[in-house]
Amino acid sequence: MNNLKLPSLPDMANIWQETLQWTPTVQQQVQFQQLYEFILQGNSQLNLTRITDPQEFWEKHLWDSLRGIAPLLRDGGDEDVICAPTPPTSLSFIDIGTGAGFPGIPVAIAVANSIVNLLDSTRKKIAFLEETKAALDLTNVKTLTGRAEEVGQQPQHRQNYDVALIRAIGTASVCAEYALPLLKQDGLAVIYRGNWTEEETKVLENAVDQLGGIIELVDKFTTPLSGSIRHCLYLRKVATTPVHFPRPVGVPTQKPL
Numbered sequence: 001m002n003n004l005k006l007p008s009l010p011d012m013a014n015i016w017q018e019t020l021q022w023t024p025t026v027q028q029q030v031q032f033q034q035l036y037e038f039i040l041q042g043n044s045q046l047n048l049t050r051i052t053d054p055q056e057f058w059e060k061h062l063w064d065s066l067r068g069i070a071p072l073l074r075d076g077g078d079e080d081v082i083c084a085p086t087p088p089t090s091l092s093f094i095d096i097g098t099g100a101g102f103p104g105i106p107v108a109i110a111v112a113n114s115i116v117n118l119l120d121s122t123r124k125k126i127a128f129l130e131e132t133k134a135a136l137d138l139t140n141v142k143t144l145t146g147r148a149e150e151v152g153q154q155p156q157h158r159q160n161y162d163v164a165l166i167r168a169i170g171t172a173s174v175c176a177e178y179a180l181p182l183l184k185q186d187g188l189a190v191i192y193r194g195n196w197t198e199e200e201t202k203v204l205e206n207a208v209d210q211l212g213g214i215i216e217l218v219d220k221f222t223t224p225l226s227g228s229i230r231h232c233l234y235l236r237k238v239a240t241t242p243v244h245f246p247r248p249v250g251v252p253t254q255k256p257l
């Protein structure tokens with residue numbers, strides 16, 4: 001890494017608090033900044049992200065990653081309240097197709113009492129994430145190189161995770177086929193989307209049903225800086241996923257459910 005002065009992320013304490021009822025600690029802010037700098041520097045060798053402006057990085061990578069897990073963290077008393085990002089018990093997460101570490105790394109920074117597994121098929125990206133993990137001292141992060149279709153059939157990973165996160169990987173039914181086999185019974189898949197319609201929910205329902213899941217919530221929200229509309233889909237695993245899912249590499253995308 002060189003010594004060039006890199007831009008600083010904006011201090012968004014008020015917006016974190018207003019939107020998630022959570023404010024990062026000084027250490028977490030330092031880790032977010034380190035992550036930003038690592039990605040800016042890594043971008044010169046690897047195509048990690050086109051989002052490099054500090055405000056845009058904050059909103060589209062940091063805030064968006066944590067907004068996806070917000071409903072998981074509700075205290076159950078008031079449905080409208082989103083509690084600080086610390087689940088009551090330690091959870092095991094898997095981020096499928098994590099790329100430069102989103103949403104998995106911000107989640108690992110915010111939710112230090114949980115283990116976050118980062119899965120990607122590109123070895124170079126996983127090598128970059130190993131360096132990031134060491135530099136940020138993220139002892140709760142594990143990395144895994146592989147295809148979701150294959151990992152989902154491996155006994156050490158199948159039915160092994162409480163929460164599967166999946167952002168910017170194909171259609172929602174492909175995401176569901178990658179995520180649901182990896183979940184324990186009652187586990188939750190979080191699919192991050194931009195636009196979403198009721199018609200798409202109806203199509204997805206059929207795919208999710210075949211995989212042993214239900215659509216528990218379609219959460220629509222507005223991003224705090226640019227005012228964009230986004231959605232997160234929350235799928236609950238309510239039955240065992242049939243053994244032939246996920247189908248072999250390439251089949252979920254070529255013949256979506």
Ligand SMILES: C[S@@+](CC[C@H](N)C(=O)[O-])C[C@H]1O[C@@H](n2cnc3c(N)ncnc32)[C@H](O)[C@@H]1O
Nearest residue numbers: 097098099100102120121122146147148167168
């Ligand atoms: C567009 S990037 C998204 C990265 C990140 N989730 C984000 O939102 O910024 C897609 C990533 O998924 C990985 N990927 C695509 N298909 C995959 C599969 N079947 N199994 C594992 N990783 C996959 C690619 O290598 C790439 O790093």
